[in-house]
Amino acid sequence: xTSLPPNRSTTLKxxxxxxxxxxxxxxxxxxxxxxxxxxxxxxxxxxxxxRLDFLNLDRVPPKVGL
Numbered sequence: 703x704t705s706l707p708p709n710r711s712t713t714l715k716x717x718x719x720x721x722x723x724x725x726x727x728x729x730x731x732x733x734x735x736x737x738x739x740x741x742x743x744x745x746x747x748x749x750x751x752x753r754l755d756f757l758n759l760d761r762v763p764p765k766v767g768l
Contacts, residue, residue: 711717726734 711720
């Protein structure tokens with residue numbers, strides 16, 4: 703079992719500050735890549751896409767209080 707470092711993040715804020723948000727390159731891609739093709743559910747993805755289309759999230763919300 704891998705031991706965790708004693709100074710690991712305990713909140714999302716500190717984890718974000720510790721992150722390198724650059725693209726994964728080289729050996730980092732293999733380190734974090736997980737093949738999910740066996741469990742991918744295209745029907746669920748299509749359902750979420752249809753709901754988002756229905757909600758029309760690209761529209762500008764109306765101004766309130768004018």
